[in-house]
Amino acid sequence: MGNKIFITLGSQKFQFNRLLRAVDELIEKGVIDDTVFAQIGYSDYEPKHFQYKQFLDREEFVAQEDMCDILITHGGTGAIIGAVKKRKKVIAIPRLEKYGEHVDDHQIQLIEQFKGQNLICGIDDTTELEDALNFVREHGFDVYQSNTKTIIESIERFIEGKE
Template identity: 60%
Template structure:
């Protein structure tokens, strides 16, 4: 199953949601899809969705899926890779009214350069990206939070 999550910021990501809908309608994408659509106003016709998920719903769907397609938000990406999901990330772009600037391009590039995710710049290639991640081995995400906390504690204690 593919889980699409577009975050909870007050920006739409209609471009992604409508492209997935079109591909399912054309039978180019046959895998089950569920989307958390956030503030988008596009209404999917060919897959199940919910505007917002509570923590338990999000966890349940994340556990069911093997692939995640998401925007370039760090929280969404880290949440998926921490659980070993294959991730395709598409940055929200200012020119489409999806965000205030293009900072998600940098975020997606960083995660891609670390070989944690598949970045996608052009939605036309989404079916190819889905096929690509099915057989691709990505690095396992390792948090450095404890290392940072230890460094701060060491600094404070000295």
């Protein structure tokens, strides 16, 4: 048995069945032998080879995130930032409009930004998941540095007319 994988698909009213099926297939093939738990949100696919719950309360979510080694998620900013702040190895896959997973494809750009900063492993499609798992097990990611303070200071300077 390997690592603990936590899959979180957010709480917006969109399914991400494609990702859940891909994980089930990798477990069935023996590619994933890790313990897997998923928060599946509004997905209606019911995983066959790993435990899941539709929604987690805050305490359950924090516990699952704290226990995991690898977090697999959609391209939601909150899920990604929360995990990288805790120095989790993150694999992010964008929800895509063409599959009815979102209203547009903005998650592609969000994932590219995080990937470009060497904070996560971003992949374009679930077919790349096996390679992504191998990659995150070996790769060293950079530590997340919040720029909130810089942004606030810039806004304050602007408001005060100093910028």
